[in-house]
Amino acid sequence: MTPEYICPLCQAPLSIFNRSLKCEHNHSFDIAKEHYVNLLPVQFKHSKDPGDNKAMVNARREFLEKGYYQPLANLIKDWYQEFGNVKGKLLDAGCGEGFYTHQHKTDSNAVCGVDIAKEAIKKAGKKYQACHFSVQTLSKLAFNDQDFDWLYSVYAPILEGEFIRVLKPGGYLLTVTPAKQHLIELKEKIYDNALLHDEDKQPIKQLTLVREERLNYKMTLATGKDTLNLLSMTPFAFKASQQVKDELAKSEGFECQADFLVKLYQKPT
Numbered sequence: 001m002t003p004e005y006i007c008p009l010c011q012a013p014l015s016i017f018n019r020s021l022k023c024e025h026n027h028s029f030d031i032a033k034e035h036y037v038n039l040l041p042v043q044f045k046h047s048k049d050p051g052d053n054k055a056m057v058n059a060r061r062e063f064l065e066k067g068y069y070q071p072l073a074n075l076i077k078d079w080y081q082e083f084g085n086v087k088g089k090l091l092d093a094g095c096g097e098g099f100y101t102h103q104h105k106t107d108s109n110a111v112c113g114v115d116i117a118k119e120a121i122k123k124a125g126k127k128y129q130a131c132h133f134s135v136q137t138l139s140k141l142a143f144n145d146q147d148f149d150w151l152y153s154v155y156a157p158i159l160e161g162e163f164i165r166v167l168k169p170g171g172y173l174l175t176v177t178p179a180k181q182h183l184i185e186l187k188e189k190i191y192d193n194a195l196l197h198d199e200d201k202q203p204i205k206q207l208t209l210v211r212e213e214r215l216n217y218k219m220t221l222a223t224g225k226d227t228l229n230l231l232s233m234t235p236f237a238f239k240a241s242q243q244v245k246d247e248l249a250k251s252e253g254f255e256c257q258a259d260f261l262v263k264l265y266q267k268p269t
């Protein structure tokens with residue numbers, strides 16, 4: 001089972017031709033040696049290298065591989081096993097370097113990951129060759145309508161209209177967003193008055209909320225490198241002074257809460 005990509009320029013189906021994907025209008029997209037395809041035409045880019053840069057992607061890979069967020073990965077895989085069609089098609093929307101994506105691969109499903117950051121997709125494709133990775137923008141997905149049984153988003157933008165379009169009737173959308181106390185101890189190092197995360201985001205109105213759970217646990221970050229890697233994954237990293245970074249770099253056993261809000265929605269049949 002392979003993803004049914006459509007041309008991001010004219011929406012016609014794409015087929016494999018030598019080492020590229022082509023549509024009937026001769027729009028062509030190369031399949032890279034690192035096992036991914038770039039379906040983000042230049043005219044869709046708002047900057048030269050949109051999304052996370054190489055240093056951010058490397059930091060994320062290093063941090064995630066230490067297992068600090070594995071409890072979250074386990075929870076979302078459990079829900080997939082419980083509710084999802086594990087022989088169906090799954091999309092990780094804003095997949096980064098593929099840490100959660102590849103953990104959803106079974107012998108019988110098809111797993112796709114898309115992200116706007118080329119460096120992240122390159123790293124994902126190279127390491128996890130059983131999954132299908134592509135550079136795309138979530139605001140205009142290069143997939144057919146109703147192609148996916150399961151779509152999830154971990155800390156990435158939620159594009160409700162596009163997500164609903166590519167989901168099959170009865171398909172599921174799982175979202176992971178920050179809960180109130182997420183990384184509060186790290187924030188307190190940076191802000192004088194660290195604010196709690198605002199959880200009151202608009203629910204997804206066109207889908208039915210099936211389950212909601214808060215996952216909160218304490219992490220002990222073994223090394224200063226782990227703490228700096230985590231910092232670089234946050235939107236407040238750029239606020240940290242050199243003095244704070246130097247202090248965190250020397251830290252050992254920094255204690256910090258992970259606090260996630262996980263929601264599962266279903267598209268009406």
Ligand SMILES: C[S@@+](CC[C@H](N)C(=O)[O-])C[C@H]1O[C@@H](n2cnc3c(N)ncnc32)[C@H](O)[C@@H]1O
Pocket residue numbers: 050051052060093094095096097099114115116117120136137138139153154155156157
């Ligand atoms: C906080 S990271 C999360 C990555 C991954 N889900 C994880 O948890 O490791 C957010 C991701 O969303 C991607 N992203 C942001 N805007 C996007 C867009 N418009 N289209 C596709 N990906 C986007 C970024 O490049 C980044 O990899």
Ligand SMILES: [Zn+2]
Pocket residue numbers: 007008009010011012023024025026027
């Ligand atoms: Zn085309």
